[in-house]
Amino acid sequence: MHLLVSFAGGMFGAAIGALPAFILCGFFIIIGVVLMVAGAGPDFLLNIGLGYTFGPHACFGAAVCAHAYAHKKQLAPGRDITVSLMGLKRPDVLLVGGLFGMLSAVLAWIFLTQLPFKWNGMHWTDGLAISITIMAIIARLMFSESGLFGKVAEGEKRYKPTEKSALWLPWQMNISENVVIGLTAGLLSSYLALLLGADRGGAFLGFGISGFSLVFLQFGAKMPVTHHISLVAAGAAIASGSLVWGALFGIGAAFAAQFWACTFTIHADTYIDPPAVSIFSMWSVMVALGALGVYTLIPLP
Template sequence: MNFVTLLASFGGGIFGAALGGLPAFVFTGFAVLVGAAAVLGGSSFDFISNVAFGPVFGPHVAFCGGVAAVAYAAKKGIHGAGKDIVSGGAGFKDPMALLVGGLFGILGYLLVSVFNTIFPAGFTDNIALTVFLSNAIARLTFGKTGLFGTLSEDAQARGRFTPGGNDVWVPHQQDFGQLFIISLGVSLVTAWYALTVIGINEAYFPAAAFVGFGISAASLVFLCFGINVPVTHHMTIIASLAAIFSGSLFIGALMGVISAFLGEFASRTFFIHGDTHIDPPATAIFIMTFVLWVIF
């Protein structure tokens, strides 16, 4: 932890708030791919840690800044949807919304620094855990529905864990059959890639572990434009890590599928009935990373 990086995280939170949470996360994905290429090219600069997962595009900084900014804007009545992580906060024309994003960027940096200190290596994904906690703090600070959301009359009739109407996360992947096939496909291919790359040189671990995540995150640029692409980064990162740790394509794919269903469960627990965004993939990632730490 250092003061210069703290200031940079403040700027990263403002930048993420101005872009919007999801567009900022798309840049995380592209930055991961650049960093992976640098690893494979023999670069000595850790682009993934310092840029993709650092104060520039780290999800705990930029994405969380965007989530907090729109939650604040909804509370102030200058934006109609507190769960809207696509719209850029620059369009709210309220400097305070951007300042809130900067403050949550600082919060993200501080939380990750603390977790890096107190947890053993690999204990969980400290960035994903911080995203969940930051989103929860934004909900409790600016939202009205509480951590688990408030059920409408229709939702009470359906049941908490049955999405419908406006109470949905990603409608085109919430059906269990669809979710299974999507998760199986992306988990198989990213687990295979991870095993192939790590088999060449163990020094390529960052490129082996995170390229699937980077592709998944970058693909969400299409979601920003309303195209029905799946949300898969919680599947691909877990499938890659599980495959590397176990040396098994089957184990990698299995863990990726489990993470997919855990993400959907998290969406029905924290997201669909709430009035701000609490990220289902981040929830699945930090839980599944802990599971991998326990097993392997």
């Protein structure tokens, strides 16, 4: 059943485009948290907002791979995830989305159930984010000629890209910009997480709001991309019981996304999602520090 609904979710994501699919995911997550606060339980959040059809790994992650395939066929840019691929009038593009949707179900099953290493109830990494990353890497290797890490243009530096490069977010790339947006989104999401608590979906409310806010980016506004910041900060706040630890991890997630953008995305022709790589890598760091007792050794308000 999960394979079938993930197939449909992947085709749906490809049809409307990866970014619109993720925006819908953010909206569903907000609904799921509201229902939990109202006492309805986590079913909507887990099965719809984070589930096998409309979860970010299913519809967004699979759609990213469909964009890469469309690029291979010279139908659309591989990195423009705002494009609704239904307009290409190519059912094969949607079927590729469906197949990667099925792969998302397998990967999520592996990371969430077969590798269930935990600390204090938290998985060692974010299973959905790492699934998105693995699928995008597979699509890069299958459908791109730029190689896994892309090709740095002559005169450019990988980790100091200029406006000559196809930047990920030109308005969110230098040190001051990442500090400010990491601190802002990190504080807000950490506060919401501590206010609601883990049992009422507090870890996901900031993530949902950040994801849904990208509707403005879809229509051309220079919006900050903050869902990676929000999720990691909320997880750190809950793990440590500290607003400050959450904010620090929010800043770290902002810089991690820029690092991974330079590593995988800026110099390549298909899309490997920097926020997804930031989420699973920073989540692992956050859980590791908790397991080592760092939050107890360095208590912060």
